[in-house]
Amino acid sequence: MSITNIIRENGYYSSNNIISDEDLSQLRNFIDLKLKEFPNKNFRLYEDSFKNTVIDDKKFEDKINKIISEVLRDNNINDYKKPNYKVLRVVSGVQQKKQAYLYHFDAHLITILIPIIIPNNKSGKNGDLVIFPNLRKVHKNLILNIIQKIFFQNFISRTLLNTKLLRKIFNYKLLKIKPGNVYMFFGFRSLHANLEIETFSTRATLLIHCYDVFENSSIVKMNRKQSINKEIKNIKV
Numbered sequence: 295m296s297i298t299n300i301i302r303e304n305g306y307y308s309s310n311n312i313i314s315d316e317d318l319s320q321l322r323n324f325i326d327l328k329l330k331e332f333p334n335k336n337f338r339l340y341e342d343s344f345k346n347t348v349i350d351d352k353k354f355e356d357k358i359n360k361i362i363s364e365v366l367r368d369n370n371i372n373d374y375k376k377p378n379y380k381v382l383r384v385v386s387g388v389q390q391k392k393q394a395y396l397y398h399f400d401a402h403l404i405t406i407l408i409p410i411i412i413p414n415n416k417s418g419k420n421g422d423l424v425i426f427p428n429l430r431k432v433h434k435n436l437i438l439n440i441i442q443k444i445f446f447q448n449f450i451s452r453t454l455l456n457t458k459l460l461r462k463i464f465n466y467k468l469l470k471i472k473p474g475n476v477y478m479f480f481g482f483r484s485l486h487a488n489l490e491i492e493t494f495s496t497r498a499t500l501l502i503h504c505y506d507v508f509e510n511s512s513i514v515k516m517n518r519k520q521s522i523n524k525e526i527k528n529i530k531v
């Protein structure tokens with residue numbers, strides 16, 4: 295079965311065959327350095343921070359792009375040449391709770407999640423990934439996008455989506471993500487978030503997004519730029 299069909303049927307695709315042990319240990323080393331720089335903090339890193347690291351390495355990128363191009367092709371998206379949008383997300387310290395349950399739709403069609411450090415607490419608080427797969431269709435209507443975001447990304451919807459009935463109806467997936475695996479889903483179409491971790495733990499994931507659905511929208515671009523700038527300011531404090 296093709297990756298696209300697996301995602302359509304199962305809500306997500308996962309593989310332990312894409313990144314190597316060497317890739318994972320290089321990713322871990324990079325995170326260890328950054329954790330020394332920003333200890334016990336939630337932070338995100340973007341493109342400029344990845345220079346001369348495994349994330350920027352052509353071989354690593356090729357492995358990821360191989361599955362991305364397969365999915366793009368199966369979704370009749372041809373000649374999409376824009377670079378992937380990469381975010382390294384680290385959750386650590388007492389503020390980690392603020393980063394949990396933030397259900398959202400992505401602006402890009404494809405989301406790839408590569409777990410780098412995932413805690414293994416007996417309490418079960420390990421930052422599991424929650425996906426309500428393919429809740430909405432791909433569209434380029436900015437107004438509809440805003441309405442959908444207001445409808446789904448609020449406290450009431452989050453509470454309702456926590457009920458057993460709605461979880462069943464919307465095909466709720468709870469993924470105990472594992473370093474070494476690569477997870478892929480339609481981030482634009484799927485409402486997703488991560489659960490919390492213990493305060494003394496650290497969760498680090500590399501997110502790779504592809505196919506910006508609103509690539510021509512200056513509002514979306516501005517919004518993205520603003521959140522990147524805010525993040526850069528946050529870690530400088």
Ligand SMILES: [Fe+2]
Pocket residue numbers: 398399400405481486
């Ligand atoms: Fe996301």
